Amino acid sequence: MPAPLSRIPAGALVSALLAAAFCVQAGAALRPHVPLLLTATVVSLAVEGVLFRWQRVVLTAFAKAHADITVRHVLRDLLLVVALLRLGEQQEPLYTPLVGGLLAFYALHCAIQAVSVLVRRTRTLPVVTRNIDASALRLSAAPPVLLRRPGPRLVLFGLPATAGLLTTAATGDPRCAALGVALSLGLAVLGLADLLARLLPGRRPVGEREALEWLDAWLAEYRPTAGLYFSGGVSSAYQANMWLEPLAKLEGRPLIVLRERFMVQKIAPTDVPILCLPKVSTLMRLEESSLQVLIHPSNSGKTSQVLRIPTLKHTFVNHGESDKLSSCNPYAKAYDEVWVAGPAARERYAYAEVGVEDKDVVEIGRPQLDGVRPYQGPPSGPWTTVLYAPTWEGWDGNPGNTSVIEAGENVVRALLADPGVRVLYKPHPLTGSVDPRAGAADQRIRELIRAANRERAVPRPRDTAELAALTRELDRLTTLAGRPGADQVERMLVQSAPEPGRAEAVARATAAWEEAYWASLPEGEHQVVVDARPTLYSCFNQADLLISDVSSVISDFLASGKPYAVANTSGLAEDVYRKTFPTVRAATVLTPDAAGVPELLDAVRHPEEDELADARAELKRHLLGPDEPTSQERFNRAVRELCSAALAHRARMEERLAEEVPTEIPDQRRSATPPQRAHP
Structure with missing residues (x-):
């Protein structure tokens, strides 16, 4: 039984439609049949637009099969020429110049592509910069995107010729085709002239030697x-x-x-x-x-x-x-x-x-953890926020790498069973990239959370106008300058220097956005956090409890001093598990069935029942070091000391080189005594 259309991938449907349009166009050209020819050609052009807009993967597959846009466009025009010859057999001499014009257009298309490659090479510098004034390299704006992409260029520049051929097939007037071909030729000539002008010595960036000399000079100055x-x-x-x-x-x-x-x-x-x-x-x-x-x-x-x-x-x-x-x-x-x-x-x-x-x-x-807020006591509101942040499955197939497969659904079900819990689920971005079971479990967990939100009487979302405004501001600050079609050379020009205080502005905007984001969420609604915002550390600050796997997430969360748990899916006994992984030393260890979640939540809500508080404080010092001096101060000191070691090493090497006396190696051709020839 054939599969319903809803189950057939969109790419396959579009590909089949394009193939059918070409087949119909070929039949209509050979018969000939003008209405069918017009319909098939228009459909094939429309499908090309759909492919470029929504189905780039299909375009890649066509290219691998040597049926790229150039082949398809040539075939489309060729079928139109065949149709014209079949329709006007007595006017064949009139169509000969049209064929010649088409051939010239395709020759210009190839020339444009060749010159665009040359332009790209002249604009490929041996160094790429950002936040550096590199205007001395004769940087300039990139050529139009259309001149750098052969597929879209051929379709757009060739559209007048195709439209002219179609009109001639419908009306029998060769002037329509001549006008269309002439327009296509004109567009191609203008594009080629634009690219050729960029190869002039004054229009292209400096050569490799000059660029490297500039690099040396910049390093010496900075x-x-x-x-x-x-x-x-x-x-x-x-x-x-x-x-x-x-x-x-x-x-x-x-x-x-x-x-x-x-x-x-x-x-x-x-x-x-x-x-x-x-x-x-x-x-x-x-x-x-x-x-x-x-x-x-x-x-x-x-x-x-x-x-x-x-x-x-x-x-x-x-x-x-x-x-x-x-x-x-x-x-x-x-x-x-x-x-x-x-x-x-x-x-x-x-x-x-x-x-x-x-x-x-x-x-x-860990200097990055300065923004993680310390423990403020048990949950003060109606909700206990639990962050479940499992890691991914890793490359080695160890079942203990991630809890998603064996324990994830059980952990989330146990949390959702408590009416006072709000779940934040933040899976690792690579979840499911190696083991499909992890990806499937991740999707089931998300569905559990969506179902729980539907059942929970969640209040209406708060006003999000402020969040939208802050999002636009943050996007503006974090979006690098430059138009979408810019190449590396143009970006070097427009990104030569950051706005003064931009980094501080980004930090302030990020903090304001995070505050507005959490405030805008419906109270008590569970969240699946998969976007770049909010960050993991922002989720730390919202959570009263973390459940995770053996990973750097635990070490970083310890900076907060809050309770955490680890799902043990390694198959090891709990005492062996704690001994094997020191980061588990101050954690509540959960079995794959998540049977200990209720007791864990009680300990979070009632600190007097939390028997691991002292162990967490000790483990924090063991993993992250002391609170004073700060991590940034220790980082600065380590850099200073290693810089001093580098300078001392460099001085010793220069001193040794200065003390060495060069030894002259004798030239054998001058000093060696020529061998004596033996007398017979």
Whole structure:
């Protein structure tokens, strides 16, 4: 039995409609049948518009099958020419110039594409910047998007020719086709002229040599001291963004060094200068700069390249700490120092025996947690807010990585069964990316929460006008300058310097938005939090209790001093589980059936029944270090000390080089005695 249309993917339906339109157009052209020809051609053009607007995945599939927009458009025009020849066999000589004009148009289309590639190459500089005045590189606005995208350009520039051919097929007047082809040719000529003008010496950016000379001059003028080095994929920018505020508060002149061009736009708003150096040869120019320290929040394949610079000291700060083995990666021994939050991480490295010596471990706390509010006592209102923030399933298939699969639904059901609980569910963004069972469980949990909201008599939402205004303001502040069609060179021009005080304005706007967001929610309504806003730390401040898995979420939540629980899906006995994972030491351990949730909620509401308060305070010191001095102060001190070590090392190397006496290597061709030929 055929599947109903509602179950067929939209992309498949649109693809089938386009294929049918071409088949009908071919039949109508060969017969010929003018009404059918007109209808099929119009339908195929309309479907092309639908594909470009809503079904880009289908366009990619067509391109892989060598049926891209160029092939489809040529085929469409070819069928129209065939129809004209069939309709006016006596007028064939009149149509010959039209065919020649079409061929010229397609030749110009190819020429435009070739020149656009040349323009793109001249606008691909060896360095990409943000928050830096790089106008000396002769930066300019990008060519129109239409000239850089062959598919949309061909459809739009070729539309007059296609419309003219259709009109001629309907009326028999060749002048309509001639006018359409002439318009298409004119558009193509104008586009080609625009691109050619951008290749003139005065219109294109400087060459690679001049760009590198500018980079050296800028480094000499700015004289950076410490920098953040980051390389990663599209979804990994959060690992660098969490260190932007601590970096901006450093003494000296901080710098952000990136390796992927796309990452320049992924970094959150900051006043710190950003340099993207894609090539290794360009990266090595940092050796001659004043830069002394590079801070690494993650490991990547390109990390080894920057570690080759002998004048720099490198430290690994990670993007979060947990009891998982990933927090003790053996690659950490490649750095000069490893900066951790507190004594627990120091012990973790010693226990893991991955080659990191204790003298190279420095405790700096977690500067990002300064905004996490401390424990204010038991819930004072009618609702106990519980944050369930499980982590994802990980790459190793360990059942203890995430509680979503085995315990998630049980935990949420147990929470929803208490009429005084408000649930905040914030799953990890990668949930379900490895194990489909985790994704399916995540969807079932969301449906449980939606069903509970339908059953609960939730008051009407409060006025959201203020939230909408704050959202627009925050979007304005956090949206990087530049029009949608800008390329890297144009963005370098318009993002040459941040607005004065922009970072502080973003912080104030974010705080105001978060306050308005939580105030706008219907009282007691459960929430599924999956967007970038509100942040995890904002959810911390709303929660009276956290339920999570063994991850950095627990370590960060401990900064609040509030109660927390961990769902044990590892299969280990509770005593072994606590011993294996120190972050569980002060937690309530839940079994997969979530049987202990009612008792846990009682302890949250009645602090006198909370037997783990002292253990949490001790574990907080163990994981995050002391409250005084602050984490930012310890971070600053660690940077100063490592900068001093880098300068001392550089001075010793220069002194040794100055003391060395060059040894002359004899030239064998001049000093060697020629061999004597033996006499016969």
